Amino acid sequence: MAPATKKRRTGIEGDCEVRAKETIGGLSSEEAMEDISKEEDDIGGRTLEAESRAGKPPKHPSSEQEKAQAVGESYESKSSIFRMETEEMLSEIRVDYRKRMAPVENMLHKLRNIIEKIPRKTDTTASILSHLYLLIDEVEGEMQKLEIRIPFPEPKPGADIKYKFSYEKPAYMNIAGSYALRTVAKQREGFAIDLILQMPPTIFQEKDYLNYRYFHKRAYYLATIASAIQGSGLDLQLSYSDLHGDPLRPIIVVAPSGSNSETDFTASKCLIHIIPAISKNTFSLSKLRPDKNAVRPVADTVGGSVPPTPQYNSSILADTTYLGHLAQLHEMSSEAKAFKDACLLGRTWLKQRGFSSNISRGGFGHAEWSILMSLLLKGGGSKGNSILAKGYSNYQMFKAMLQFLATHDLIMNPLLFGVELGSVLWPKGPNVFDGKFGLNILFKMTEWGYHLLKHEAEITLKLLGDPLIDHFEEIFLHRLDDPCYKFDTLAYIPIPERLDKDSGLNPLLSFSQRLYDMLSIGLTDRAKLIHLTLPSTSAQPVRVNGINQSIAPAKQIIAGFLLNAAQCNRTVDHGPPAGHKDGASYRAFWGDKAELRRFKDGSILESVVWCTKDSKKSIYNQIIQYLATKNLGGEIGTHVKFIGDEYANAVGGRGGVGLFQPTMAAFENLIKALRNLEGLPLAIRQVSAAAPALRYSSVEVPLFSSGRLMQPADVVVQFESSGRWPDDLIAVQKTKIAFLLKMSELLEKSGTVTRIGLENIDYPAMNSAFLEVVYHEGSAFRIRIYHDREQTLLERQLLNKDLPGKKRDEITAALSEHRRRFIVGPLHTQEVQKLSHRFPALSPSIRLLKKWFQTHLLSREVSDELVELMAIRTFVATSSPPNSVMSGFLRTLRFISLWDWRSEPAIVGAVAKNTSETFGAIRTSDPAMNRYVMVIPTEYDPTGTTFTESGPRKVVAARVTSLARAAVGASFKDMFVSSTRDYDFVMHIEPKYTLSGVRSKGSKFKNLQKTEITSQDIAKLGLNVPETFVNELNDIYGDTIIFFTDGNIIAGLWNPSSASGRRWKVNIPYSTIPQVGRNDEEVLKLNKMSILNEISRLGGEILAKIEIIKK
């Protein structure tokens, strides 16, 4: 292998690497060779390794048994399949350097030659001593002539500055960063190769670290290089960009021209970053400690202390670290075998969550990840022990890193390496101080960025610890950086045109810090986490009159909030008591909103009261708006855009479970009434609810307007067991009717209206009757009797092997109906009730989601319970449950869009261990998915099919997925717009006969509407003409047409298998036209016209219009 690698190590990159190692002296070239050959091993023998690593058989397994033992060991750690998946993903994202990188290496080589040939800038007229240096006006004149911009950072050098600029050849050039370390990953937007140019110390003076002098000289140096590359005639696109969003440190970004010329490196899918650097001893480290000032105020403050400038100091120091860090990482990757892979994992994890080294995106990217990891491999623990062990596997290392990030508070407890605490305190932000470089390596991280990182690490750690489900995809494969899905509510806060220049080195950053502080104080415990996303800085053209190609980012800060659901809608905030010393500051903060109030317990407190009348805006948004107006000016305050409230408003605001209070009270009354019945042959054991209205999840809030009966809510009554029930299914049903009649008789004595309804007439084994109980305030219930022996009777029938197929189907259907209605249904209702109290956002999220399914005409196929379970899954599956309707709804939609229901169940909460086996059995017995399509197991329904048996079918499930995919990323409005374009025909129900039409009072004049319940209303209770109609259509045409409905329109899709012609057969399940087809064969074609005519005949006046969409 050695000769091969030697050959490979040509080109600039290899060259540079050697030089780097020589100059640093950290690594011998032999080690480097080993390094690379190892890399080859990695790529070549990957499959083998994947297998051996996953199974972990130490030696060649001599026998089956030994192998089994090895497998067993790996299974004990529960992460075997996760590890296999990790290996697969790593192999997928690794870059084939040899194949892909040739063009760019060629280009690097060329750039190197160009840079080496740049002459030193001299001024012949000056004296010997200063002959290297140019004055500011000369410098500007020179570049003006070349039409090259100098990327001076703000504040730009004035015309009167005394110091001089110069250029000398870089002390050395080198590739650093992840490309040198071989830890770049394939990604859509490509990656960057960092080409480090170390500026010679001779062009700087000892005091140049002060007052931006270093950065100005650096900018000139960069401009010189830019002009040389520009002048070389190479076909490239050059631009300046701020390194990691640090405005003090511009770099040159070299992009391929895409012209397909010889030097074009588009194929390598990467950019080259040219980064000027300095050696570690150019400036004194002690002068640049975080507590030192390096930017002297303009006005003379004699004797006064000057504020420290930690950010500025770090920006200089960061330029000294590239090569040092590279050496450190190289060393680590040779010591710890899994280091590089763990870097790749970290890189992927961070990228999917939108973190990068850029200040505006958290300031924690793969560079920081790998440096932090290398530090933790050496130390960081108590008593100088290392936190990570070198022998860890990539997975263990990744997990341990997350553990560290999640549990170690780096703001409160800075992590120090080779330095004492005191002089290196970092204001407001995490601190990992590396004494070797004198730098806080997390200096780019903001307070909020750090909190978010910690939060994400906590979530992932929880997922990794899940003993049952493997969350690999969620951890590595899904993009999770859309703020709408990450946060509970969003506010887009415009950035003022003129930021306060004096407020700091980075005006935007100090503005956002002010905003952050303001929001944290103002929202108190309403928000658990506040995060600000700053606009990223855009690239600048190199040429003076160059066109700026990148789109200027919107001038706004996206503030994302994770709410505290229990507190965020509180109307009163208490401040300090009257006369307390904090009172003044409280008043100053809240302005005229603060008032002194006397409370019930006698205390007199400063307080702020928010209004709930304006139901369009939630209280936290009112606070944000008020504070923005007060502190940032009305211009900004009125332009703050809030995202999130529209979701809550669509389902009746923030009432949550409170909206259902009257219904629940009515149900309590019913229970009381039933329990007080005297004269029943058996005592009532249990009354349980089994309806969406009784678990806070019906779209319509029942009993909301007076004079309107609610849709009857299902209730299950169970009697004390008795041996006197007949042992025959049909007789059981009749006995139930007798019981209902008795109950009805007793209830009517107390003036309650009752009716008995029949159902399942065609299915004698199913429940055949229910009792409707109507109260005059509008509540209505449907009582069914649960007899626990029915299940046994049905199961016993199924054991009979001679049962004819049709009968068997009937019994099976009856059994699942029984389980759904009487056993699982009440349990489900109980669970949803419980969870709705635990998660205030659950109930409105479910209702909005149901509305979504309804809008898209899917609620016929997707049962109420299935929707509820999908939403619940979002709430219980993560350690960070949604706290607003928006996040609850959107995250569930995203889950639906990602759910591969063909190959995996959607597991809700804690389920039995053998869930995946159960699922496997379901799929093996029915691979075509004719019976069970979506499977959603829960604790009380381990098979997960109870609520999905009657739909959605495969076609409809696929439609659900595609609609959810379209909705993810759409605006709120677009999500609720349904198009009938995809259907074959659409029938409109006459408004008079829709559910709401039938229930309305029929009076034309609003003020004449009767508000009491009449006997007419009761007679119409439960009448749902469109539903009955569609059910009947489905019975008649079920094999030919798929019907979709929302109660107002019915859309139909011809089954494609019916649409093609068929040979003669007696029992073709649709109306046909005989035709002579090809080969003189008689074929039968679907008779669409006749069928539509039949439907229209059947519907009669129910239908208002039939539209044929597709011929």
Added chain:
Amino acid sequence: MSPPAQIASYTILPITIPATPLAGTATHFLYFRKHSAKQLAPHDPRSLFAVNVPIDSTTTHFRALFTKIGGGRVERVIFEEGGGARCGHGKRKRASEDEEVGGDVWDRPLRKSGSTAVVVFVDKPSRDMAIKAAGKVSTTAVVWGDGISEVINIPALGISRYLTHHNLTHPSKVHLQASVNTFMAVFEGEERARLRALAKRRQVPDEDGFITVLRGGRTAPARQEEVKAALEKKRKDKHEGFYRFQVREGRKNQQIELLRKFEEDKRRVAERKQLRRFKAGSGSGGARIV
């Protein structure tokens, strides 16, 4: 393309369906031939077997239809089981003549699309005449529902049918009570008779002189499930891991199971790889950014 006159020995009868306010005129095709069933019924020689009857067919419709084309008199029509609305259970009832009444909760039952019916004529010549006449019918001659006299009152379709259905599903309590009482009386009577018969058979020897052992003897009838549960419990109580070979076998089984699971997992990962699911972020899974 003109349709064939016959298809696989079935005569094709095109029927014009008049336009409704919402749907245009259509042609429905009825196929029929002489009825021949596996189980012979007395009326077979005078019956036609019809395929693809319209969903709203009634005996009256067929009567009018065959009168119109000049066929014989229809005695009754027996529709296929499993139409839109089924009534009760048991074939006898369905075959009865009062099919117009339908199930208990519908005033007019529907037929499944494409379903069949047996049309019974008053005599054999009537049927043969019908077949002959049907062959001569031109495409537009017969109109569905034409010729039904006003006197015969077929329940209307549309909203009134659904309202009637709603009322029928909420019967009066008096009626319901009466029907339950009747049922229970019959059921109890049958039950008693059955028990008596059983008791009797327990005592009567068969021709070989043996007495059959039957359920429900002196002891209370044991429930199958209970016995099973008891057996299960007994099996569980067995001493496991008492002998060394049991332990060893158990361990071996466990290992085999693990190995199987490992292979299974490997297969699953490979399957996913096939679907190119491991492309981080770029795969199907990625949520798009607005």
